[in-house]
Amino acid sequence: MNEATTADVIVIGSGIGGLVAGALLARYGKRVIICESHTIPGGAAHGFERQGFKFDSGPSFFSGLGDPVSRNPLRQVLDVLEESVSAIAYEPLGHYHLPEGTLPIYRKLADYQREVARFTPQGAKELGAFVQRLYDLYEPLKQIPALGLRPDLGVVPFLLRYPAALLRLLPQLGAVQQSVGTILDRTVQDPWVRQLVDLECFLLSGLKAHGTIAPEVAFVFGERETASVDYPQGGSEALINALVRGLKKWSGELRLGTHVEQIQVQGGRATGVTLRKGGTLQAPVIISNATLWDTYAQLLQPEDLPARFRQEALSTPAVDSFMHLHLGIDGTGLEHLTVHHVVVHSRSRDLTAPGNTCMISIPSVLDPKLAPAGKHVVHAYTLEPWTGWQRDDAYSARKRERAESLYCALEKVIPDIRDRIDVELIGTPLTHQRYLRRYQGTYGAAIEASTGLFPNGKTPISGLLRVGDSTLPGIGVPAVAASGILCANSLVTPSQTVALMSALTSGRSQ
């Protein structure tokens, strides 16, 4: 059978942003084709397997996937797609191995404070005041389902359906656009807790408190208090598979190994895409899930965009890329291992300095099927600049040298890690760029809260939208899912969104 060459919407990329936008538009009744360059869907959240070990390429930290109380936008999307994932709830959420000692992180504020008080009793009190301010923001926000949001004035009648939330939000309006650093400055003097909040923000956005917007942090702390933190059974791949099933259930199409070379623009309008393997696809709406740099510099010709807009967009600063270690290890004697760890090596270097803060996930602790019997999968990563990386004679040695901070971090959790290795994959910014098709392998846009919000998904080209972590609200799985919702809803009428919302609220789709 010949493949269709026309659609209502073509989505470039099957990251969570592209999948959410594409699947929701299919759910709204549009003919959707998603073109994914890689042979595996999911972008930064794709899963892959080596010698029986199932690895997450990126995110392992999720929340509320299996908890009906959760306000996670991704869960709302899965609900209306009539899909779900089995999720494993766990606690503590992680252990932060700091130069001063190890801090277990618990969901509930009181438990979190109790642990912080072991380091600084005064700081623990101040942390309470800080988080309380975040709850004041989260409480009204959580009453407004993300699934109904849209990036235009059509949002007003939707918001008016939640008068109580709006009334509670009014006094918080200043905070909605502020950095969480402003709230931190007002509530916390203790230097240790200030560093802790910086770390929490860095783990979320790649930036410290003064760079991270308050609602994003409020959402994370609020969700932690009210809903479970959980991990998808089967790994991040299981989540992606649920979105792909949802897309297909509503007659959307996913074409893997289909790299888009160019977006076709005629008379200021996007009309279709040219594929690297040959051929074109036509649609009146094109959505790019590629990063803003890849979209504007690679997928379009310079003359397609106003020169000034193009220059300003391309000068958006980018967070560094990563060094990754994916290990399959022998699990003998590791019965007390826990899933998530963050290691800060030194206080004399900035938290964000390459190699200084290392993130570690061992999800086979929660889901043993991710590894052969008696083994574990380990993913450790840390920031690494793009500059200077090339595949030359020194590449292998440099890889090993730059992975050393990850090994040293892992030794804090599993002291004899180097003697347990069955599979070792060291990833560099070049690996990250290659497999994720991301400009310089970046984590995302480094847009400091003080300089403004992330750009919305509109572009100067009619019929061309963007979705994903370089659009509003920003980086991270829930944020990217929200960007997919905003994108999809901008292409349908408010009444269509209201009808979809009723599927959510009536529980018809559960």
Ligand SMILES: Cc1cc2nc3c(=O)[nH]c(=O)nc-3n(C[C@H](O)[C@H](O)[C@H](O)COP(=O)(O)OP(=O)(O)OC[C@H]3O[C@@H](n4cnc5c(N)ncnc54)[C@H](O)[C@@H]3O)c2cc1C
């Ligand atoms: C190491 C790491 C750990 C993380 N950990 C967490 C975590 O624990 N929790 C959390 O919430 N968030 C985490 N994040 C952030 C989160 O994973 C990302 O913000 C999110 O997955 C990005 O999704 P996206 O849709 O914006 O883009 P991407 O995932 O980058 O997807 C874009 C897709 O577009 C495709 N594409 C690009 N160009 C083309 C083209 N020309 N033609 C066809 N296809 C193309 C790519 O192949 C890719 O599949 C992590 C990120 C990383 C990198």
